[in-house]
Amino acid sequence: MKIIDYQDSRPIYEQIAESFKMQILKGILQADDQMPSVRSLAMELSTNPNTVQKAYTELEREGFIYTVKGRGNFVKGDALLKDNKKVELIEEIAGLFKEAEEIGITFDEIINEVKMYLSGMIKGGGTT
Amino acid sequence: MKIIDYQDSRPIYEQIAESFKMQILKGILQADDQMPSVRSLAMELSTNPNTVQKAYTELEREGFIYTVKGRGNFVKGDALLKDNKKVELIEEIAGLFKEAEEIGITFDEIINEVKMYLSGMIKGGGTT
Amino acid sequence: MKIIDYQDSRPIYEQIAESFKMQILKGILQADDQMPSVRSLAMELSTNPNTVQKAYTELEREGFIYTVKGRGNFVKGDALLKDNKKVELIEEIAGLFKEAEEIGITFDEIINEVKMYLSGMIKGGGTT
Amino acid sequence: MKIIDYQDSRPIYEQIAESFKMQILKGILQADDQMPSVRSLAMELSTNPNTVQKAYTELEREGFIYTVKGRGNFVKGDALLKDNKKVELIEEIAGLFKEAEEIGITFDEIINEVKMYLSGMIKGGGTT
DNA sequence: GTGGTCTAGACCACT
DNA sequence: GTGGTCTAGACCACG
Numbered sequence: 001m002k003i004i005d006y007q008d009s010r011p012i013y014e015q016i017a018e019s020f021k022m023q024i025l026k027g028i029l030q031a032d033d034q035m036p037s038v039r040s041l042a043m044e045l046s047t048n049p050n051t052v053q054k055a056y057t058e059l060e061r062e063g064f065i066y067t068v069k070g071r072g073n074f075v076k077g078d079a080l081l082k083d084n085k086k087v088e089l090i091e092e093i094a095g096l097f098k099e100a101e102e103i104g105i106t107f108d109e110i111i112n113e114v115k116m117y118l119s120g121m122i123k124g125g126g127t128t
Numbered sequence: 129m130k131i132i133d134y135q136d137s138r139p140i141y142e143q144i145a146e147s148f149k150m151q152i153l154k155g156i157l158q159a160d161d162q163m164p165s166v167r168s169l170a171m172e173l174s175t176n177p178n179t180v181q182k183a184y185t186e187l188e189r190e191g192f193i194y195t196v197k198g199r200g201n202f203v204k205g206d207a208l209l210k211d212n213k214k215v216e217l218i219e220e221i222a223g224l225f226k227e228a229e230e231i232g233i234t235f236d237e238i239i240n241e242v243k244m245y246l247s248g249m250i251k252g253g254g255t256t
Numbered sequence: 257m258k259i260i261d262y263q264d265s266r267p268i269y270e271q272i273a274e275s276f277k278m279q280i281l282k283g284i285l286q287a288d289d290q291m292p293s294v295r296s297l298a299m300e301l302s303t304n305p306n307t308v309q310k311a312y313t314e315l316e317r318e319g320f321i322y323t324v325k326g327r328g329n330f331v332k333g334d335a336l337l338k339d340n341k342k343v344e345l346i347e348e349i350a351g352l353f354k355e356a357e358e359i360g361i362t363f364d365e366i367i368n369e370v371k372m373y374l375s376g377m378i379k380g381g382g383t384t
Numbered sequence: 385m386k387i388i389d390y391q392d393s394r395p396i397y398e399q400i401a402e403s404f405k406m407q408i409l410k411g412i413l414q415a416d417d418q419m420p421s422v423r424s425l426a427m428e429l430s431t432n433p434n435t436v437q438k439a440y441t442e443l444e445r446e447g448f449i450y451t452v453k454g455r456g457n458f459v460k461g462d463a464l465l466k467d468n469k470k471v472e473l474i475e476e477i478a479g480l481f482k483e484a485e486e487i488g489i490t491f492d493e494i495i496n497e498v499k500m501y502l503s504g505m506i507k508g509g510g511t512t
Numbered sequence: 513g514t515g516g517t518c519t520a521g522a523c524c525a526c527t
Numbered sequence: 528g529t530g531g532t533c534t535a536g537a538c539c540a541c542g
């Protein structure tokens with residue numbers, strides 16, 4: 001499981017947090033599963049414990065995990081998480097569509113291109 | 129024409145560059161139009177000439193303008209510009225769609241929500 | 257009787273102590289009643305005896321129980337306990353009222369809102 | 385202006401944040417006022433820049449200030465801030481009242497005592 | 513000069 | 528061993 005990409009301009013702690021967010025949203029990490037300890041994860045990623053700590057703090061603040069001092073960090077089984085992510089995605093996508101319209105590209109034009117783009121990435125076959 | 133928003137977290141030079149990009153893509157600025165001089169624009173925006181220079185450098189790097197030493201900066205009336213932007217938007221949108229699918233939200237579900245969002249019915253949460 | 261909530265951010269020993277404090281103040285545990293033994297309580301709560309011991313030490317320090325070596329821990333049926341708790345609560349509440357006044361919210365305004373809040377009408381924002 | 389109390393068990397960064405929150409809520413710091421720079425405040429408080437940074441990050445997260453990279457931190461003139469603080473205070477106070485009732489102390493009893501307590505703190509008069 | 517991030521290493525509270 | 532906080536010192540992006 002690769003987490004940190006040093007080419008990526010985003011800070012390391014954000015990449016770590018993002019990575020766990022996806023794992024939780026995808027259901028790879030389930031409610032009350034224990035997260036790797038701050039120190040062990042820092043070792044594994046060859047980064048500093050403070051950096052991991054910052055990622056975990058962020059995850060807790062956003063409601064993805066909860067912390068029990070002396071015991072560790074655990075996944076919060078919140079059904080709302082996926083809904084929040086959905087709203088976030090919709091707002092982002094809508095923003096991009098508005099940008100497109102401003103420079104004279106229509107909604108349907110984009111949709112079509114995106115569909116082609118997506119099927120092109122998957123195939124040979126076509127799912128969606 | 130308001131360009132800089134100090135409350136915006138993005139760096140000022142990026143806001144300036146972005147603003148010109150949109151003007152060019154929308155056709156407000158046309159091929160070979162002369163850009164305002166670095167110094168005059170810095171005055172107008174009450175900002176540092178270095179900052180404006182950085183924005184112009186960025187615009188040149190991305191192919192939106194060209195520089196003639198001693199004469200100034202000019203809009204590169206390249207028909208490809210809009211196409212490049214289009215491809216960029218499509219890739220971004222497709223990326224978000226893929227993210228959505230990974231956590232189990234279908235393409236059509238997103239499209240519908242986005243349409244509703246765009247028609248001004250800023251409707252928040254939803255189905256799960 | 258549920259005592260420990262692992263989602264609660266407070267340390268476990270504090271949750272245990274708090275739980276017994278309330279039972280004593282409410283009169284569920286009466287003067288000279290015997291407390292459960294450290295070991296048995298640890299078993300029942302599936303926690304570490306050290307943690308239970310720490311809770312008991314805390315309770316003794318605050319005057320809620322007393323220890324007889326070789327026999328166990330007993331409730332200190334002190335009539336003053338409730339009064340102490342009362343004074344403590346009053347000081348805390350008064351502190352919050354002072355904070356409110358400092359930012360320009362009157363005593364009566366708070367009282368009213370609190371009454372409404374307590375009568376179950378969980379009414380959020382308001383007047384300003 | 386004393387900010388840090390080393391006797392206080394709360395972490396330093398929280399004390400710093402709390403201090404500025406009060407100054408903003410009281411109106412001592414007004415909208416768009418510039419906050420002291422991270423480094424200068426760290427010097428003044430004889431603490432580490434990272435600690436101040438953490439306090440500022442917290443303040444930004446809670447909506448009290450906004451940050452402009454390269455320029456500094458500024459107070460966010462949000463009228464809602466006071467309302468949020470009010471709701472928070474009411475919830476805390478209501479919680480304490482409920483605690484009091486559970487051990488058999490009535491609402492009015494508390495109110496009276498608190499009034500006496502507060503008037504006692506202002507005069508040199510006599511309390512409880 | 514400003515904030516943002518990161519490393520290295522330390523101490524403390526809790527289990 | 529676990530997380531939470533703090534110090535000291537460094538580098539980078541921005542203006």
